[in-house]
Amino acid sequence: xxxxxxxxxxxxxxxxxxxxxxxxxxxxxxxxxxxxxxxxxxxxxxxxxxxxxxxxxxxxxxxxxxxxxxxxxxxxxxxxxxxxxxxxxxxxxxxxxxxxxxxxxxxxxxxxxxxxxxxxxxxxxxxxxxxxxxxxxxxxxxxxxxxxxxxxxxxxxxxxxxxxxxxxxxxxxxxxxxxxxxxxxxxxxxxxxxxxxx
Numbered sequence: 001x002x003x004x005x006x007x008x009x010x011x012x013x014x015x016x017x018x019x020x021x022x023x024x025x026x027x028x029x030x031x032x033x034x035x036x037x038x039x040x041x042x043x044x045x046x047x048x049x050x051x052x053x054x055x056x057x058x059x060x061x062x063x064x065x066x067x068x069x070x071x072x073x074x075x076x077x078x079x080x081x082x083x084x085x086x087x088x089x090x091x092x093x094x095x096x097x098x099x100x101x102x103x104x105x106x107x108x109x110x111x112x113x114x115x116x117x118x119x120x121x122x123x124x125x126x127x128x129x130x131x132x133x134x135x136x137x138x139x140x141x142x143x144x145x146x147x148x149x150x151x152x153x154x155x156x157x158x159x160x161x162x163x164x165x166x167x168x169x170x171x172x173x174x175x176x177x178x179x180x181x182x183x184x185x186x187x188x189x190x191x192x193x194x195x196x197x198x
Contacts, residue, residue, distance in 0.1 A: 045197035051145035055103025057129035080148030106180035
């Protein structure tokens with residue numbers, strides 16, 4: 001079982017350390033350590049059972065070759081991109097074109113608590129993430145579960161900027177107690193998640 005320890009970041013902030021530790025923990029946990037992110041059923045947890053989730057970007061970005069995430073990202077690329085059906089996917093063809101964020105999927109007062117999924121987002125989007133522990137929203141992106149042995153999200157074509165008054169997605173409730181992402185125009189509501197599969 002992985003024991004997560006606090007990692008020292010360049011700016012030394014507690015929030016940044018928490019974010020790095022959470023991201024690395026998500027990436028390194030294996031199915032034998034009660035991980036919620038390495039189950040085959042996680043795809044079915046999304047409202048339409050298609051592996052598509054909308055997440056609020058909370059921490060990041062981390063370059064994929066930064067020391068905090070280099071090893072788990074290398075594992076992801078080796079195991080998932082090594083499959084023939086994935087070799088042509090953008091994150092496999094050009095991994096250096098992506099950065100890694102913590103994507104907050106939901107939070108709850110009881111049961112499962114906060115759920116984060118490591119999310120690959122193209123650098124070219126210049127996405128904004130917000131430190132965990134703050135109620136301010138980051139950018140919200142649509143991500144799709146990447147098929148393979150490591151269950152992570154990869155950006156899937158929708159980004160809603162945190163400062164756009166006309167955005168189609170929002171965080172409903174609170175980040176720290178209960179709530180999640182809702183996107184009525186895209187038919188997505190966190191309350192329809194099958195939490196038992198997360």
